Amino acid sequence: MTDERASGETGGESHQPDDQAAEADDETAEETEDEREDDRLTLADFHDASQEAGRPVLTAAAVARTLEIPSEKARDALADLAGRGDVERLSVETDPVVWYPSELEDLTDRERVVVFPKRREVIVDRPDQFTRAQLSQFAHLADGNGEQGYRYVVRPEDIWQAPHDSFDTLARTMRQALGQRSEALEDWVHSQWDRAHQFRLTTHEEGYTVLEAKSPEIMGNVARQKLDEEHVHAPISDTEDWVREGSEAAIKRLLYEAGYPVQDHRDLESGEDLPIDLEISLRDYQRTWVDRFAEGGEGVFVGPPGSGKTIAAMGAMAHVGGETLVLVPSRDLARQWADAIEEYTSLEPHQIGQYHGGRKQVRPVTIATYQIAGMDRHRSLFDDREWGLVVFDECQHVPSDVYRRSTHLQSRHRLGLSASPIREDDRQTEIFTLVGPPIGTDWEALFEAGFVAEPELEIRYVPWGDEGQRNAYASADGQERYRIAAKNRGKVDDVRYLLSAHPDAKALVFVDYLEQGRDLAAALDVPFLSGETPHHERRRLLEEFRRNERDLLVISRVGDEGIDLPTADLAIVASGLGGSRRQGTQRAGRTMRPAGGALVYVLATRGTREEDFARKQLQHLGRKGMTIREQTVETSGESDGSDADE
Known part of the structure; x- marks a missing residue:
């Protein structure tokens, strides 16, 4: 090895002539001390060069080329970093001197943010909680599985509803989150900010x-x-x-x-004053939701099942302090709301009413079903009362023709709640125009903080259990093929196997077809809860489940929304894979509670369209940070032992 390489010079390079060096010195002499300090190479710069090159060990020439700086400056800067202990250098027999970080693990442990202005995307590797909180104010978490980094997309609606009074404060938040100024992205954001104030x-x-x-x-x-x-x-x-x-x-x-987007500054009636005290402490993120709602007077709380959207809504009720109408999809959910308001607020039972097929009470706080509130013969009861707040629970239903009539009810404040404000008819933007902008926390942050347990999701590809069904599937077409695959009798054996593998679990088995539900319930000797089940019987079964007097139920689509099963720790989806992405979220969400160990198994008949349905229905959950495994069942109830994480 030559002395030149040992001293840090790269092969084929030489020092500048003295007159060029002197000329360079003259050019930099005019810089201030602060400018020279800002221009100094940092360890973060080295990491940027390392990522660009795709390796953790670099020559000075590689650093200079990647960072677009002179080779001499790169060599001096690397020597300075070495003097501070940030990098090490190693002389190699046949190669130039190479440099690497003193703590190699820093390459994988550090937070990194990469901005793609043209695509309006931000990729973040290992983001800390502060960065996530800042990003959530102007970007949407599109992919949170963490394997390829967290992918945020800056959409127009994210800028339109950003919780800032001026573009300057929004730009400051962006720079804090990104660690840099992206002029192209900021110009686009500025244009969207202007649109939102026209x-x-x-x-x-x-x-x-x-x-x-x-x-x-x-x-x-x-x-x-x-x-x-x-x-x-x-x-x-x-x-x-x-x-x-x-x-x-x-x-x-x-x-x-x-x-x-239109700013709604109307002087709407706020209704009679109704002091409400919340008798439960809000978590930090719930308090943030309520504060964001308070700033605009409207919004949609978006969070996974179990994140406490109902409690946060009561926090919004306490903030408004006025008479409140809560709209829900079912009478079961109306009863649950009434019980929760009585338990967690200072309101007395006589102040809380329910208005649906079973009861007809209009009180200072009234919980009504969407269907009733939209009927002409009942609407006048709600129109005549001045509500300070209208809450739209499961507000993903609002754009539907039946439910949207309820949005004609006007109030000073409007609040929506939804775990999954997506619709297969792509009308989800109407949710935010009819109710308010999205307000929420990314799911992965709640998983990591332990507020919500991340369930383990596994798609199981089950063989046919009946040769006659297999032949019928082969000769059928269209919707009939899907129905035959969904009702594959081989799933009964796999359900039995999973229940025996988790003998202590409180389990729910979901089905889409009444005939299949009855067959499964009979095979397992448990009740089948469906839309045909009388309300009093449904209530009794659910109460027994909550009180741990019953540990297994077979449930039809009636369980997808509006039923709170807080102690469920195992869900088996036997059919329903052709349903919506929202349905997949709701069924997986039946296990999302603070207690850990939640499991979700999705059964799909092997070699049929159910395989694709299963992947598509659950892929958005993978983007929210959940791990999804795939398992092939060779014979009834047995797996081949291999799995693949998505």
Whole structure:
């Protein structure tokens, strides 16, 4: 080895001539001491170069090439890092001097943030809690499995609902999260911020609603192109239109779809005062949800089942302090809400009413079903009362034609709750125009903090249990093929096997078909809970399950939403894979509670379309941070021992 290489020089390189070095010194002499300090190579810069090169050991020439700095500067900077103990250097017989971090594990342990401005994506490896919290204010967690980093996407709606009073404060949050300034991304975010402040609804002094635009151009080129006499009576000025009563929601939806969310500043009635004290402490993230809601007066709490959205909603009720209407999909859920409000708030039973097929009570806090609230003969009861807050539970239903009639009920504050605000008809944006913007915490953060147990999800590919069914599947087509595969009798044996493998578990077995549910219930000698089960019987079975007097139930789609089973620690999905992604979330969510050890098994008939349905239905859960395994069952109840993590 030559002395040149031992001293840190790379092969084929030489020092600059003295006059060039002197010229360089003259050029840098004008820099201030602070500028020289900022220009100094850091260990983070070395890591950036290392990631770009794809290896942890680099030559000075590689560092210079990757960071686009002169070789001489790279050599001096590396020597400076070595002097501080950040990197080590190693002389190799046939190669130049190479450099590597003093703590190699730092390469894998450190947080790294990479921004892709054109795609409006941010990839974060090992993000800490602060970074996650900052990112959640302007970006959507699109993939949280952690294997290839956490992928955040900055969407228009994320900027439109960002909890900031000015673009400058939003930009400051972005720079804190990204650790850098991305000028291209900030320019796009600024344009979206401006879009979100072009229109607003206000109340005229004479009581009617006015649509205001920031300029005559935006009113003429956007609003008056999208709206017609069905929505507005007539122009008031170049920037104002007189809104027809009852068309506010439609206006907000149309302009939202055009890329211009409307700020709702109407003077809506707030109802009678109703002091409410919350008699349970909110977790930090729940408090953040309530604070975000309080800033805008509307929103949708988005979080996994078991994250306490109902408790957070009661926190919002306490903040509003007014009469409240809670809309729910089922009478079972209405009863659960009434019990929870009585238990966790200062309200007395006589202040809480239920309005559905079983009861007809309108009180300061009323829990009603969507169907009842949307019926003409009942709506006047709700319209005549001035509500300070309307809560839309399981608000992913709101865009449907039956449920959206309930959104015509106006109040100063509107709050939605949903574990999975996605719809197979792609109308989920209507949720946020009809109710409010999304407010939530990424699921992975709740898993790591221990607030919600991450269930283990396993897709099991089950063989046919009946040759006749296999032949029928082969000769069938369309929906009939799916039905035959879903009702594969081989699943009965696998359900038995899984239950025997977890003898102490409290288990739920989900099915989509009544005939299959009855057969499974008979084979297991347990009750089958379906829509045909009388309400009093359904309530009794669920109470027995909660009190640990019963440890196994077979449940139809009635269990997908509106039933709280907090002690379930094992779920087996025997059929239902052709359902929605939301259904997959709800069924997996029956095990998402603070207690650990939750398991979810999804059974799919091997070699059929159920395999694809299973993967597609659960893939969005994988993106939220859950680990999903796949297992092939060779014979009834036995696996081949191999699994693959998605």
